[in-house]
Amino acid sequence: MRKLATDQIHGLEIPISGLSLFLPSATIAEIVNVGTLTPVPFAPPWLIGAIGWRTVAVPIVSFEALLGGAVTAPRPQSKLVVLYPLRGRADWEFVGLLTASEPRPYMVQAATTVTPSTDDLPITPYLATGIKFGDRLFGIPDLDRLRQAFYP
């Protein structure tokens, strides 16, 4: 019987300004072009608009702004990563993240990753931890903290 590789995680590198995020593939519904962002009045600075995706409107988040940085405008190479609804939310409550460049699939093997020192990552409640894979540093978003920020 073939042994299951339980120490491997298929995920996506999500490049943002100054950092790369890593999310498991199971959290991601689709990667799409940016298209037209509709402004949402009275939104917090990190909510940069909404897009029409399939039949629903999806709010789009600038993770850089959520980390306290400047609101990033889409670049020509930017994409939107549409995430499945967070835990406990309705099945239509997808959320999108704006990327700085094309996301890349990654397979991370636990045996070859290293937990970085706290000095390597921004101090923010929205990153659960980080991993180092080779010479690459990835921040792991804290989905529960994001849920609290998105739906107070």
Next chain:
Amino acid sequence: MSDTNQYLRLEVAGHSYLLPSVQRYTIEQRDNLTENLDHASGVAAWRVVRNDRWPAYALDGALRLTRAPAQWQRAVFLEGSPHMVGLIVDDVQLLPRGAVTVTPFTPLGPSPTGEGHLFVNAWVNAGRVTLVFSPPALLGYLRSLGG
């Protein structure tokens, strides 16, 4: 997730929004309103009926209070208790019944009004999003502007 109600399309400072037809409203032309010359109050104009008068406000592209554009022509007055309140609009159009299918939408972050988020639905058409007002939240927000 279809909705058979009709929707009023409002254009405010170049942005389109929908208002469900369950919200009773009246469209008034500028000539039928009394312009407010006291710009400090934030009220653009008054609708005067007998001994009552109700305010109409102008909002900018971010839906913040602003001075009415010089060439404004009409206001939509939303009916509700304790009184109606108006919104200066660039354009208004009653969309045919069935022309719009809305889906739920949750703006992220804290709600800006005491009655919740200003938008609770959205119309996605050819990839474009038109936000749908929550009538109680819009009424509450306009009333909070004073006047």
